[in-house]
Amino acid sequence: MDNNIFIGNKPFMNYVTGVVMQFTTKNSPEVVIKARGKFISRAVDVAEVSAKRFLDNTVSVKDIKIDSEGFQNKEGRDVRVSIIEITLGKNQ
Amino acid sequence: MDNNIFIGNKPFMNYVTGVVMQFTTKNSPEVVIKARGKFISRAVDVAEVSAKRFLDNTVSVKDIKIDSEGFQNKEGRDVRVSIIEITLGKNQ
Numbered sequence: 001m002d003n004n005i006f007i008g009n010k011p012f013m014n015y016v017t018g019v020v021m022q023f024t025t026k027n028s029p030e031v032v033i034k035a036r037g038k039f040i041s042r043a044v045d046v047a048e049v050s051a052k053r054f055l056d057n058t059v060s061v062k063d064i065k066i067d068s069e070g071f072q073n074k075e076g077r078d079v080r081v082s083i084i085e086i087t088l089g090k091n092q
Numbered sequence: 093m094d095n096n097i098f099i100g101n102k103p104f105m106n107y108v109t110g111v112v113m114q115f116t117t118k119n120s121p122e123v124v125i126k127a128r129g130k131f132i133s134r135a136v137d138v139a140e141v142s143a144k145r146f147l148d149n150t151v152s153v154k155d156i157k158i159d160s161e162g163f164q165n166k167e168g169r170d171v172r173v174s175i176i177e178i179t180l181g182k183n184q
Contacts, residue, residue, distance in 0.1 A: 040133040044174040048160040064156040066178070068140040082136040086158070 003028045007035035007043045015042075019050040023059055023090065030062065033086040036069075040084045047086045062089040095120045099127035099135045107134075111142040115151055115182065122154065125178040128161075132176045139178045154181040 003026075005018050015033075022031045035043035051059045065085045073079050095118075097110050107125075114120045127135035143151045157177045165171050 038133050040136050041130050041174070044132050044158050044176060045160075047158060048172070048174050052160065061158060064158060066136050066139060066153060066156060068137075068144065080140070082133070082140050084136060 003030060004032045004034055005046070007033060007039045007046060009039075012042070012045070015046045016050050016054060019046060019088065020054045023055060023088075030087055030089040033088065034084070036083050037081045040082060043084050043086060047088060051088055057091070059088050059090055061086060063087040095122060096124045096126055097138070099125060099131045099138060101131075104134070104137070107138045108142050108146060111138060111180065112146045115147060115180075122179055122181045125180065126176070128175050129173045132174060135176050135178060139180060143180055149183070151180050151182055153178060155179040 003022055005015060005022070007015055019031050019033065022028045033043050033047050047061065051057065051061065063085075064087070067083045067085075068080050069083060070078055070080050095114055097107060097114070099107055111123050111125065114123045125135050125139050139153065143149065143153065155177075156179070159175045159177075160172050161175060162170055162172050
């Protein structure tokens with residue numbers, strides 16, 4: 001079962017609903033919120049709003065990883081982009 | 093000694109230089125990079141570029157915390173802002 005949520009530029013509440021439904025309807029023990037570049041701030045907002053406002057602290061942050069990836073852009077230049085992965089899990 | 097670096101809208105390299113100097117000139121064992129709201133993505137970029145490009149992996153991420161704070165804006169509305177704290181530390 002895919003419990004990853006990739007954050008992009010859809011409406012904010014789409015992502016929060018996605019996280020909340022993974023824990024409720026699909027009964028996942030964990031959900032991983034992933035984002036790159038400028039969407040990293042949004043990933044943190046999604047994690048905070050989902051856990052604190054909607055899941056009422058029945059879920060909390062279990063792990064946070066940051067990393068960066070190098071790739072070539074359209075002009076052939078080497079660029080780097082940062083990545084975040086926030087793992088939310090049900091409290092015991 | 094203050095080893096916190098608060099990320100805002102100054103030029104990107106100011107923050108990277110600040111982190112690198114804490115570890116080199118000031119010989120700090122740890123530096124904490126802090127940011128709120130939209131500056132969170134930038135904090136991750138500063139951590140990644142400092143550790144991987146400038147400090148050549150002699151430093152790595154020791155801890156990452158996220159949180160959110162509620163406050164009243166100028167119009168008296170309750171708003172929430174997300175926070176990140178990334179702790180970089182020297183490798184043993």
